[in-house]
Amino acid sequence: MRVEYINPFVEAAFKIIGQVIDQDATRGKLYLKSVSQPVLGVAVIVGLAGDVEGRVLFDMSEETALAVASAMNGEKLTQMNQLVKETIMELANMITASAVTKLQDLGFSFDLTPPAIFTGVDMEISNNGVEALIVPMEISQGKLEINVAIRERI
Amino acid sequence: MGDFVDVKDDYDYDESSNLQQQQVDENRLFADFKMVTFSLGGKEYGVDIMRVKEISKVKDFTHVPNASPYVRGVYNLRGEIISVIDLRLMFNLEPLKREDGLENMIVVNHEDHVSGIVVDSIDRVVAVSSKTIQDPHPIFSNINISFMKGVVEFNEQLYVILNMDRIMRKKVSVQENKAVISNTADSFSMGMQPFAKPLSNSNMSYGSENFYQEPPRPVARAQAPSRPVQEVQARPAPVKKVEEAPQVRYERRAEPEVARARGGLLRRAETVDAVPVSAPVVEPEPVQSNNSSQLRDKIVDLLSSKSEVIVSGVNKDWIDARADVYAKKGLGAKDITDVDEFLTGFFSASTDKLWDDDLVDSLIKSMSHISSESIYAWNPGCNQGYEAYSVITALKEAFPSNIIKLWANDVDLINVSMAPTLSFSDDEVSSIYKDYMHEEKSGLRFTPEISNLILFEYHDIIHENPYPPMDLIVARDLLSFIEESSQAKVLADFEKLLKPGGLLVLGDNEKISSIVLKKVENEYLNIYKKDV
Numbered sequence: 001m002r003v004e005y006i007n008p009f010v011e012a013a014f015k016i017i018g019q020v021i022d023q024d025a026t027r028g029k030l031y032l033k034s035v036s037q038p039v040l041g042v043a044v045i046v047g048l049a050g051d052v053e054g055r056v057l058f059d060m061s062e063e064t065a066l067a068v069a070s071a072m073n074g075e076k077l078t079q080m081n082q083l084v085k086e087t088i089m090e091l092a093n094m095i096t097a098s099a100v101t102k103l104q105d106l107g108f109s110f111d112l113t114p115p116a117i118f119t120g121v122d123m124e125i126s127n128n129g130v131e132a133l134i135v136p137m138e139i140s141q142g143k144l145e146i147n148v149a150i151r152e153r154i
Numbered sequence: 155m156g157d158f159v160d161v162k163d164d165y166d167y168d169e170s171s172n173l174q175q176q177q178v179d180e181n182r183l184f185a186d187f188k189m190v191t192f193s194l195g196g197k198e199y200g201v202d203i204m205r206v207k208e209i210s211k212v213k214d215f216t217h218v219p220n221a222s223p224y225v226r227g228v229y230n231l232r233g234e235i236i237s238v239i240d241l242r243l244m245f246n247l248e249p250l251k252r253e254d255g256l257e258n259m260i261v262v263n264h265e266d267h268v269s270g271i272v273v274d275s276i277d278r279v280v281a282v283s284s285k286t287i288q289d290p291h292p293i294f295s296n297i298n299i300s301f302m303k304g305v306v307e308f309n310e311q312l313y314v315i316l317n318m319d320r321i322m323r324k325k326v327s328v329q330e331n332k333a334v335i336s337n338t339a340d341s342f343s344m345g346m347q348p349f350a351k352p353l354s355n356s357n358m359s360y361g362s363e364n365f366y367q368e369p370p371r372p373v374a375r376a377q378a379p380s381r382p383v384q385e386v387q388a389r390p391a392p393v394k395k396v397e398e399a400p401q402v403r404y405e406r407r408a409e410p411e412v413a414r415a416r417g418g419l420l421r422r423a424e425t426v427d428a429v430p431v432s433a434p435v436v437e438p439e440p441v442q443s444n445n446s447s448q449l450r451d452k453i454v455d456l457l458s459s460k461s462e463v464i465v466s467g468v469n470k471d472w473i474d475a476r477a478d479v480y481a482k483k484g485l486g487a488k489d490i491t492d493v494d495e496f497l498t499g500f501f502s503a504s505t506d507k508l509w510d511d512d513l514v515d516s517l518i519k520s521m522s523h524i525s526s527e528s529i530y531a532w533n534p535g536c537n538q539g540y541e542a543y544s545v546i547t548a549l550k551e552a553f554p555s556n557i558i559k560l561w562a563n564d565v566d567l568i569n570v571s572m573a574p575t576l577s578f579s580d581d582e583v584s585s586i587y588k589d590y591m592h593e594e595k596s597g598l599r600f601t602p603e604i605s606n607l608i609l610f611e612y613h614d615i616i617h618e619n620p621y622p623p624m625d626l627i628v629a630r631d632l633l634s635f636i637e638e639s640s641q642a643k644v645l646a647d648f649e650k651l652l653k654p655g656g657l658l659v660l661g662d663n664e665k666i667s668s669i670v671l672k673k674v675e676n677e678y679l680n681i682y683k684k685d686v
Binding site: 001004006032 | 565571574610613617
């Protein structure tokens with residue numbers, strides 16, 4: 001992945017999560033992954049198009065998703081209902097949009113697709129041909145992985 | 155332009171032929187599939203006649219900047235602008251130079267637009283029975299198959315029937331830079347397989363395979379006693395051979411069993427009485443003592459624990475010769491305390507700095523045969539980027555007016571992140587680079603015109619390498635850092651991604667043996683060239 005793309009995603013994730021969920025969020029070590037990987041339980045995908053093609057995947061367990069949605073809504077949510085799903089999608093949208101805005105400032109033009117959410121058990125995501133940058137985030141509600149797989153159009 | 159070529163119709167077949175009559179000449183009686191045949195690189199191909207709008211001889215395409223290499227440009231076909239692709243380039247064959255400049259073009263329909271494909275020569279229309287069309291032979295790799303609909307025999311001549319949808323899709327996706335409409339009703343009357351895989355599938359992203367050639371198969375070759383070339387089998391699936399086999403290659407590092415196997419390999423190599431070409435020692439005397447094999451085992455362990463260098467067929471010659479130096483001095487395994495000292499002289503000239511002028515000149519000279527319009531190069535393991543800037547300077551010197559693009563990547567995030575803004579002090583820059591630099595606060599930097607030609611990426615080469623066909627790959631001292639189990643995959647990617655005639659530059663003390671990559675004599679660089 002082009003090095004210029006990395007920072008905007010990391011910064012955006014850090015900033016938005018700090019603002020809306022947990023001020024003390026910490027970031028783990030970035031790494032690359034290309035094989036298929038298990039999904040923790042709740043996954044939101046935002047597609048990217050434009051100068052690049054790819055997608056950003058936000059991955060967390062159901063408990064984390066409920067806790068995050070509770071924190072963002074200011075009320076205790078215990079069921080994976082529509083509100084929780086929409087809250088998580090909104091979080092993904094905010095982070096991706098913020099990253100894309102930063103990238104626009106750097107002169108790269110990207111478009112996003114509306115987020116889509118997947119929930120279930122024993123899910124796996126495979127990406128053929130594109131390796132993914134993993135940005136692990138530790139928040140008090142649990143672990144959130146941001147998985148960015150984009151490549152240049154050639 | 156616009157002259158029509160006569161196409162002979164081979165058969166006047168009767169539409170209403172009775173399919174029940176399974177008699178005499180099947181080809182003739184049930185010829186329900188007509189194809190326009192053409193040749194490309196001496197092989198015969200066919201394309202469904204229902205997709206062919208017309209055939210013409212044309213010249214003077216309008217070049218489209220930054221299009222894929224196989225896109226010849228656009229052409230004005232009686233007021234309609236069509237894009238034209240060159241199948242030779244798409245299938246990685248040498249471009250054909252025509253004296254009159256007139257190319258044979260087949261104009262094909264694809265969904266609601268038309269495009270041109272340039273081929274060597276257009277033959278005729280052949281009618282065959284769709285029943286006789288066979289699926290692509292499994293000997294072709296996946297990538298090849300994706301462009302093929304099938305193979306058919308006619309008059310003792312085999313025709314490969316191309317899947318125009320696939321080829322056009324690939325082109326449209328790349329050239330027009332927009333999402334492709336999903337495959338609507340296929341215009342084929344035959345039950346051909348519809349397009350099934352998503353566009354982003356890497357299997358079909360680049361036309362980097364020679365279409366008709368069988369993929370080279372791993373061939374076990376006997377080692378000539380006079381020249382101990384270490385085989386690195388550049389096949390995706392290296393076969394682990396028994397210990398007694400003449401070439402033992404892929405052993406895992408950690409297992410003690412295998413450590414012995416490696417020792418065995420080293421001992422076997424000693425018995426071959428010859429001097430490695432690039433070894434720093436003039437005459438490494440084979441030492442047959444038990445002591446020396448222990449020393450080598452120790453060195454292998456030492457290197458794996460204290461450095462990132464991995465002893466493998468790629469660098470074994472040098473390591474062996476170096477171990478001999480130690481053995482001759484009477485030094486034992488315990489005397490090697492400093493790994494860096496042991497590795498003195500292993501790394502290539504001008505590592506972690508801009509290349510010396512000699513290296514740049516020698517790279518420029520060795521690229522004189524390259525005639526691509528767009529020059530694509532790849533520098534995996536670019537580290538802080540010095541090598542990438544050196545290579546781009548050489549490319550710019552060698553091809554001042556071509557489109558140049560260099561992908562440089564490294565798995566070290568910190569190093570490669572700094573690379574786009576690398577700056578230099580005046581004394582580390584020779585005059586050859588100064589032309590492309592300007593002064594900034596932080597020191598001398600390459601101008602945006604140059605640095606924008608390089609795309610620095612955070613990327614691990616052992617993952618998928620989704621790149622277009624390359625004219626040049628510079629991977630000095632890279633294979634020595636890759637686990638043996640992954641080396642074969644990386645080498646296979648190199649072989650696949652290089653255009654015919656493309657160059658691979660390896661580290662000064664690295665060595666590979668490949669069926670398609672041949673060593674090129676060069677004083678300063680260790681260059682391999684892909685067979686044309």
